Amino acid sequence: MGERTGRGNVNRPPIVDLHCDTLGALEPEERNLDEWSNRGQLDLPRLEEGGVSVQFFAVFVPRTHIAQGKATLRALHLIDLFHRQLAQRGGLWRPAGDFQEVEAAIRDGGRAACLSLEGGEALGEDLGVLRILRRLGVASVGLTWNHRNGLGCGCLDGEQEGLTPFGRSVVAEAVRLRMMVDVAHLNQAGFWEVLDACPAPVIVSHANAHRRMAHPRNLRDEQIVALAAKGGVMGLTFVPAFLGEHGVSRRVLLEHLDHVVGLVGSAAVGLGSDFDGFGAGAAGLEDAAALVDLDEDLLRLGYNDDQVAAILGGNWLRVMRETI
Numbered sequence: 515m516g517e518r519t520g521r522g523n524v525n526r527p528p529i530v531d532l533h534c535d536t537l538g539a540l541e542p543e544e545r546n547l548d549e550w551s552n553r554g555q556l557d558l559p560r561l562e563e564g565g566v567s568v569q570f571f572a573v574f575v576p577r578t579h580i581a582q583g584k585a586t587l588r589a590l591h592l593i594d595l596f597h598r599q600l601a602q603r604g605g606l607w608r609p610a611g612d613f614q615e616v617e618a619a620i621r622d623g624g625r626a627a628c629l630s631l632e633g634g635e636a637l638g639e640d641l642g643v644l645r646i647l648r649r650l651g652v653a654s655v656g657l658t659w660n661h662r663n664g665l666g667c668g669c670l671d672g673e674q675e676g677l678t679p680f681g682r683s684v685v686a687e688a689v690r691l692r693m694m695v696d697v698a699h700l701n702q703a704g705f706w707e708v709l710d711a712c713p714a715p716v717i718v719s720h721a722n723a724h725r726r727m728a729h730p731r732n733l734r735d736e737q738i739v740a741l742a743a744k745g746g747v748m749g750l751t752f753v754p755a756f757l758g759e760h761g762v763s764r765r766v767l768l769e770h771l772d773h774v775v776g777l778v779g780s781a782a783v784g785l786g787s788d789f790d791g792f793g794a795g796a797a798g799l800e801d802a803a804a805l806v807d808l809d810e811d812l813l814r815l816g817y818n819d820d821q822v823a824a825i826l827g828g829n830w831l832r833v834m835r836e837t838i
């Protein structure tokens with residue numbers, strides 16, 4: 515840890531990260547959320563070192579569990595793991611299911627941990643499961659992963675169809691339940707349908723700019739413009755394959771940021787690291803503790819204090835206030 519004492523001790527803007535895959539990595543890697551580990555990329559001590567005040571944890575169900583018909587059980591297992599392990603950090607981290615709980619945790623000098631569903635397989639064909647997950651604290655719902663499911667079509671399975679009737683009913687119910695609707699991973703047809711259907715801002719929890727890296731998971735300029743026009747936010751992600759071809763680093767992430775800000779300004783972009791969702795990280799973005807001096811890089815690039823605060827967390831907090 516060297517000379518660093520963590521960002522929480524000094525007057526720096528709170529960081530909000532809308533996506534990590536840590537819940538699914540804890541048991542296979544035999545580590546706990548509340549212990550600094552040299553395995554994986556994110557745990558609560560490393561978030562504290564990095565200055566992260568609000569962290570979203572994805573509930574992602576792998577294909578093996580889906581094939582066995584155990585998607586809902588797997589989701590419940592991960593939600594239980596989240597609540598049990600958070601409690602071990604002595605109250606510093608609070609589970610937060612809505613904006614008021616997030617705001618209260620920060621105001622009291624603590625930090626907030628939130629749940630997001632990544633892919634709707636756990637819902638089966640029953641909106642009642644969505645309502646139960648909302649009661650368990652799940653604040654955001656992503657309809658698909660990369661492939662087709664009962665809600666819609668992921669970005670790697672073509673553009674022949676958008677949302678299914680059940681997918682449309684999930685969007686409507688999520689809005690009614692004050693959940694964020696996350697269109698990361700959805701194909702373009704689904705993206706535009708959700709944008710049309712949602713009265714509230716839509717989010718893209720983790721994706722980069724297609725203009726900088728032509729990957730199907732990244733957003734085209736016209737998608738970024740439309741998302742921003744509706745008050746939505748996209749979380750720039752550290753997944754090396756979504757950053758560039760080779761030699762990716764923090765500098766490349768900042769090029770994606772510059773592109774998005776050049777296109778729509780600084781109010782529609784935040785962070786969605788996807789830590790623990792990929793192998794080796796890009797240089798300068800190795801783990802959650804590395805975020806400790808990201809604000810200094812933004813200031814050096816010419817962003818002013820207000821823009822830095824918005825990009826690192828303020829934009830996500832604004833969307834949460836308007837949605838959940």
Ligand SMILES: [Zn+2]
Nearest residue numbers: 632699720791
């Ligand atoms: Zn993902």
